Amino acid sequence: MTQNSISDYIHELFPQFEPVLKEKLIAHVTMKSFKATELLMQTGQYFRSTVLIVKGRVKLYREGTDGNEFFMYYLQPGDACALSMICAAKQESSKIMGKAIEDSTILMVPIALMDELMKRYPSWYYFVMETYRSRFEELLLVIDSIAFNGLDERLGFYLKKQGEHLGTKQLNLTHQEIATDLNSSREVISRLLKKMEQRGEIQLYRNYIALLN
């Protein structure tokens, strides 16, 4: 991807914002880049800004007390991190881990600006509300899948979500990575994947999985 400026990103990814709001953001946000695998935020960290993703892909997951990971959802360009909004607004520490899975770039909107943006710019207000709504729903889906479904269904749900999100039927995932995301173990995932393959839902290869149908 080409080297974009703050202004380019804002015009490309947030066309719905009023021109005055765009100017305001361009004047006040700061840009920060992360290499793939770098952590953007970790449990206990305090935010001083609301985070907008403008390039790359960020994986949000919950960390258990014994170091387990539990995948929740991805953020992509045009998304805001709901947690950073909430925590920044309240000066609270985050309870979630964020890792760049591609080289990624974010814009940081200073907290001090938030109140004014919310009051003065309807398009910002709606953007924030929509961010809360969609993340809340995403969390409810996650709860559904662990509360009501067996690991086999969760695995299906997970693969489908990966496919949709990455926009491809070729998933570059190892069994170990999947097991980690679902807080399970490799052997179990391998067996379940094998069953899915026998049912003709997927095809297994080394280092990647092909989604059928």
Place this chain on the structure above:
Amino acid sequence: MTQNSISDYIHELFPQFEPVLKEKLIAHVTMKSFKATELLMQTGQYFRSTVLIVKGRVKLYREGTDGNEFFMYYLQPGDACALSMICAAKQESSKIMGKAIEDSTILMVPIALMDELMKRYPSWYYFVMETYRSRFEELLLVIDSIAFNGLDERLGFYLKKQGEHLGTKQLNLTHQEIATDLNSSREVISRLLKKMEQRGEIQLYRNYIALLN
């Protein structure tokens, strides 16, 4: 509890609101009462208002495809329903069930008023943000407990939450009710409770459980 007016409730439960905001709310909200066990909201329902709880206790739970329930959290007087805010703002249907577990009263703030309140009254804005933040965190705790813990730990977590919320060490719960809330089965819960009793953490009686320590 005595028969309160809208004005009484607002002054008692929301003292942090600016006087002008209180007047505005008193002039525009409508009050509605529910009997214990009545449903306040159900999956698929559309909201035309943001809901504030002013009396009683409302249990929010997720409903699975096959009619299972899964308890998430309680709302009590002074709380707002985050889901109703989000859904009302976006005209989306709710994905959650709300049931009055005591005779309860709510105030309904028309959607049409929301934008204005958010823009004009900082104390409303902060109240809304705090509502989002605390519900989000509550959901994260729920996810933690199902993602990382066994049923035994979840049961302990559940009993503790009930005790804290209801402000008592005598929980009037049947094993079947607990099993339903945790999406498990009565026999399993009975066995785990027995183990907790043997470890001296609780005492079991007919129709109620005493929390020790």
Place this chain on the structure above:
DNA sequence: GACATCAGGTGACTTTTGTCACCGGCCATC
């Protein structure tokens, strides 16, 4: 008092999931 209903207990069994040990193939690198 006879009866039905409900809360809870228990043993036997199954299914699901996790764990351990070990194997084989692929691949990068020296």
Place this chain on the structure above:
DNA sequence: GATGGCCGGTGACAAAAGTCACCTGATGTC
């Protein structure tokens, strides 16, 4: 081309959770 690390497969077993059948005792009702 030998080595070692990663990826995946597999069998055997253990632990956790769910299911089934049946029992006991308390409670309420007619």
